Amino acid sequence: MQSEKPYLIFPYRFMRFNDEVLLVNEAGEFIFPSKDDFARLLCYQMDTNSETFLNLKSKLFVTDSNPTLPIYLLATKYRTKKSFLNNFTALHIFIVTLRCNQKCRYCQASSEDETKTEFDMNLYTAKRCVDMVYKSPSPAIKIEFQGGEPLLNFETVKYIVRYAKKLNRVYQKNLEFVVCTNLLELNERILNYLEEHKIWVSTSLDGPRNLHDANRITRKGTGTYDIVRKNIQLAQDKLGIERISALMVTTRDNVHKLNSVVDEYVNQRFNSIFIRTIHPFGRAAKEKLGYDVETFIKNYKKTLDYIIRLNLDGMSFSEQYATIILKKILTPFATGFVDLQSPAGTGISCAVYGYNGDVFVSDEARMLSKIGDNRFLMGNVHKNSYQEIFNGKVIRETIENSCVETMPLCSECAFQTYCGADPVRNYSIQGDLMGHRPTSEFHQINYLIIHHLMELIKQNDPDIMNIFWSWITNRSIEEIKRSKTG
Amino acid sequence: MRQLKGIPLNSGARITGKISKNPAKTRETKNCILAIVSIEKRLRGFKAVLCSSAIEEAKAIRLKIPIIHSVENIEALSEGDIVSLDMMTGDIIIVYEKNSIHNSVLASTDCNCRCIMCPQALAENLKENLKNNIEIIRMMDKRTPALGITGGEPLILGDGLIKILKECKRQLPETQIQILTNGILLKDNAYVRRIARLRLKKLVFCVPLYADTDTEHDFIMQRKGAFEDTIQGLYNLATNRQLVEIRIVVMSLNYKRLPKIAEFIFHNLPFAIHVAFMGMEVEGTARKNVERLWVSPKEYSPYLRETVFYLSQRDMNVSIYNEQLCLLPKDIWNFTCKSISEWKNIYLEECVDCREKNRCGGFFASSIEEHKRQIRPL
Numbered sequence: 001m002q003s004e005k006p007y008l009i010f011p012y013r014f015m016r017f018n019d020e021v022l023l024v025n026e027a028g029e030f031i032f033p034s035k036d037d038f039a040r041l042l043c044y045q046m047d048t049n050s051e052t053f054l055n056l057k058s059k060l061f062v063t064d065s066n067p068t069l070p071i072y073l074l075a076t077k078y079r080t081k082k083s084f085l086n087n088f089t090a091l092h093i094f095i096v097t098l099r100c101n102q103k104c105r106y107c108q109a110s111s112e113d114e115t116k117t118e119f120d121m122n123l124y125t126a127k128r129c130v131d132m133v134y135k136s137p138s139p140a141i142k143i144e145f146q147g148g149e150p151l152l153n154f155e156t157v158k159y160i161v162r163y164a165k166k167l168n169r170v171y172q173k174n175l176e177f178v179v180c181t182n183l184l185e186l187n188e189r190i191l192n193y194l195e196e197h198k199i200w201v202s203t204s205l206d207g208p209r210n211l212h213d214a215n216r217i218t219r220k221g222t223g224t225y226d227i228v229r230k231n232i233q234l235a236q237d238k239l240g241i242e243r244i245s246a247l248m249v250t251t252r253d254n255v256h257k258l259n260s261v262v263d264e265y266v267n268q269r270f271n272s273i274f275i276r277t278i279h280p281f282g283r284a285a286k287e288k289l290g291y292d293v294e295t296f297i298k299n300y301k302k303t304l305d306y307i308i309r310l311n312l313d314g315m316s317f318s319e320q321y322a323t324i325i326l327k328k329i330l331t332p333f334a335t336g337f338v339d340l341q342s343p344a345g346t347g348i349s350c351a352v353y354g355y356n357g358d359v360f361v362s363d364e365a366r367m368l369s370k371i372g373d374n375r376f377l378m379g380n381v382h383k384n385s386y387q388e389i390f391n392g393k394v395i396r397e398t399i400e401n402s403c404v405e406t407m408p409l410c411s412e413c414a415f416q417t418y419c420g421a422d423p424v425r426n427y428s429i430q431g432d433l434m435g436h437r438p439t440s441e442f443h444q445i446n447y448l449i450i451h452h453l454m455e456l457i458k459q460n461d462p463d464i465m466n467i468f469w470s471w472i473t474n475r476s477i478e479e480i481k482r483s484k485t486g
Numbered sequence: 487m488r489q490l491k492g493i494p495l496n497s498g499a500r501i502t503g504k505i506s507k508n509p510a511k512t513r514e515t516k517n518c519i520l521a522i523v524s525i526e527k528r529l530r531g532f533k534a535v536l537c538s539s540a541i542e543e544a545k546a547i548r549l550k551i552p553i554i555h556s557v558e559n560i561e562a563l564s565e566g567d568i569v570s571l572d573m574m575t576g577d578i579i580i581v582y583e584k585n586s587i588h589n590s591v592l593a594s595t596d597c598n599c600r601c602i603m604c605p606q607a608l609a610e611n612l613k614e615n616l617k618n619n620i621e622i623i624r625m626m627d628k629r630t631p632a633l634g635i636t637g638g639e640p641l642i643l644g645d646g647l648i649k650i651l652k653e654c655k656r657q658l659p660e661t662q663i664q665i666l667t668n669g670i671l672l673k674d675n676a677y678v679r680r681i682a683r684l685r686l687k688k689l690v691f692c693v694p695l696y697a698d699t700d701t702e703h704d705f706i707m708q709r710k711g712a713f714e715d716t717i718q719g720l721y722n723l724a725t726n727r728q729l730v731e732i733r734i735v736v737m738s739l740n741y742k743r744l745p746k747i748a749e750f751i752f753h754n755l756p757f758a759i760h761v762a763f764m765g766m767e768v769e770g771t772a773r774k775n776v777e778r779l780w781v782s783p784k785e786y787s788p789y790l791r792e793t794v795f796y797l798s799q800r801d802m803n804v805s806i807y808n809e810q811l812c813l814l815p816k817d818i819w820n821f822t823c824k825s826i827s828e829w830k831n832i833y834l835e836e837c838v839d840c841r842e843k844n845r846c847g848g849f850f851a852s853s854i855e856e857h858k859r860q861i862r863p864l
Contacts, residue, residue, distance in 0.1 A: 058698040069714040
């Protein structure tokens with residue numbers, strides 16, 4: 001007869017991690033037992049009064065008591081981690097025009113000429129889109145203006161703001177606006193408007209002049225750095241430094257010079273940077289602006305080191321992608337980042353409204369449509385109901401195929417709870433929504449970044465951990481060190 | 487609680503009332519106990535009179551009012567304090583001090599646990615205690631900043647506690663009410679909901695957590711299942727949107743796992759508005775077990791330091807109570823607060839010359855023997 005087991009082991013995933021083993025449970029709690037302890041654990045030979053056992057028990061990997069409480073705690077924590085799913089679509093991206101005054105070499109949106117106003121979103125379509133937005137049950141609504149260059153169709157932007165605010169008087173949601181602009185068209189009148197309506201500004205900055213102008217050029221082919229720099233300052237002074245942020249794209253041109261991109265961000269009074277990989281869509285693919293995973297990771301790590309050193313020297317400056325992942329690893333809270341969650345944010349967290357009223361699950365989905373593939377077109381605001389669009393076949397298939405819990409290789413990966421899926425990218429590159437992990441750059445990059453951050457966490461250098469927590473809790477290092485006020 | 491003493495006359499009962507220093511009759515006089523230097527003439531309407539000078543028995547009888555005379559240190563009483571007089575012994579127990587931030591109501595003298603470091607002497611609850619407590623709350627000043635509801639375990643009063651809280655809501659609408667409970671009975675969500683429905687403006691549940699697993703917590707609480715019940719109780723509080731403070735008494739049995747307790751709190755109880763670590767009060771059961779439980783602050787302070795930094799780094803509000811600055815690393819002094827009730831708090835001879843005495847928490851009078859060895863002026 002089999003003897004009774006002295007303790008119960010709850011679900012977890014694991015991997016070898018340097019000389020130890022990394023265990024991560026469904027709620028994202030982790031622990032690094034030695035290989036010997038791990039073996040003892042699995043053979044039910046662990047002393048239930050030992051410190052290692054108590055550590056495992058405290059983090060809900062095992063129990064030698066009534067399992068009701070640990071299961072209840074795990075369930076609560078799992079719900080908390082997945083609570084980004086509670087409210088459905090919050091981010092609504094409006095492509096108010098396809099026209100653009102720039103012709104960036106990596107543009108995935110394949111923009112149209114400035115004169116082609118037939119690619120503008122008209123007011124009727126805009127109204128239908130806002131009506132659709134307000135069918136979302138989410139108590140928070142963020143409307144993001146994109147293009148093309150949205151400021152080229154400023155009348156529609158203003159109309160959407162006015163109409164959304166009008167609806168919001170009834171719906172009483174937490175409503176926010178963001179305009180994603182290259183700032184070329186910025187003027188006093190627009191600035192006043194942005195200030196009056198508390199609209200956030202997101203712009204693009206790829207580094208110092210030579211790096212920025214390598215890819216971000218006007219339709220005539222001239223650089224845009226000088227005017228962008230001037231207008232960033234104008235906007236910061238008028239709207240406040242916190243209200244304007246910038247994004248960069250890593251290309252073959254700046255991948256080896258990311259430190260100087262960071263310097264440029266610091267010089268321009270930004271307090272964070274988001275080191276983003278290039279999306280291999282549209283022109284970017286044609287122009288061969290990419291790089292291999294190894295090159296990117298090597299430089300990402302180097303730059304993260306550099307940013308950490310800046311912080312050690314007293315500056316408060318964060319890297320946003322690392323911050324998102326650190327939050328996932330180190331806190332019990334939900335981190336709904338549409339590009340790295342499970343299921344993916346496609347449609348359920350964010351939706352994209354094309355200039356003609358087409359609704360897509362993501363911006364990449366819109367690019368695919370531009371080259372003739374409507375795989376991720378959920379419907380059109382003029383033709384379809386909210387139910388048809390947001391409860392249709394497209395969104396269902398996309399979501400069903402983006403749960404890392406069920407995806408090959410992801411399902412057993414120790415980093416699963418910290419990671420996510422991108423079905424649109426998988427489809428566009430690998431021809432399949434679930435994709436093939438061993439050849440996926442998305443997978444490799446995320447795996448390596450998470451691994452790197454996990455190593456830093458394991459080293460547990462007090463100064464670096466202070467920096468990480470200042471990023472996570474959005475406080476300055478001094479605030480963290482001052483320890484307590486009041 | 488602080489006590490004064492005098493010689494009782496004219497009554498053998500127990501009298502509770504609010505201190506007044508004004509012999510003139512006012513609207514409130516009927517609840518008041520007059521505290522004066524000497525009695526000159528007949529006083530109308532007061533519940534009792536306290537005086538510092540001696541009075542002849544014959545004269546006292548003519549005055550026809552309960553009197554305690556020859557009270558030493560009568561100036562310690564302030565207008566608005568509430569005292570309970572034992573007219574048999576002449577004991578004057580100060581149950582509420584208007585100018586203190588450490589007032590509390592001993593709601594229950596009984597408990598459902600027998601924690602091995604409990605400083606309280608427990609006794610069965612008497613029916614009249616509830617009535618007395620409500621009467622005392624009724625006499626409290628509306629501007630009282632904070633009031634603790636303590637025990638024993640206040641929750642075993644059940645409906646009685648609801649009555650006390652209703653009285654607090656009526657009489658002390660702006661006061662921060664802190665219920666000190668082991669949390670076990672909070673596992674009854676219906677009961678938690680009843681309390682939540684009272685909608686007190688500032689109500690905080692202060693719940694102890696001695697360990698991060700039931701293995702150790704249940705042993706310290708001397709009750710199997712205590713950890714499970716308390717954690718369930720804390721979740722019930724959170725889902726009913728009640729405010730929670732976690733209290734951790736540091737002792738030999740748990741100091742090495744303080745950082746793990748902090749991890750458990752951050753990952754499972756991040757809704758706590760405050761986490762407080764505190765030194766032991768060596769009294770009652772704790773005195774009996776002191777050999778087994780005592781660990782000097784010097785020895786546990788490195789663990790305590792790691793723990794408070796862990797929590798504050800994560801933006802949690804953390805404090806250290808009942809600790810002496812000279813025994814703690816300087817970089818965690820910011821977390822300490824003076825939390826020992828005035829009447830329990832003492833300083834040693836060594837402390838007279840200390841530059842930091844004003845910032846220091848001082849001692850529980852009861853723990854003095856254990857502390858003496860290490861205290862030094864800064």
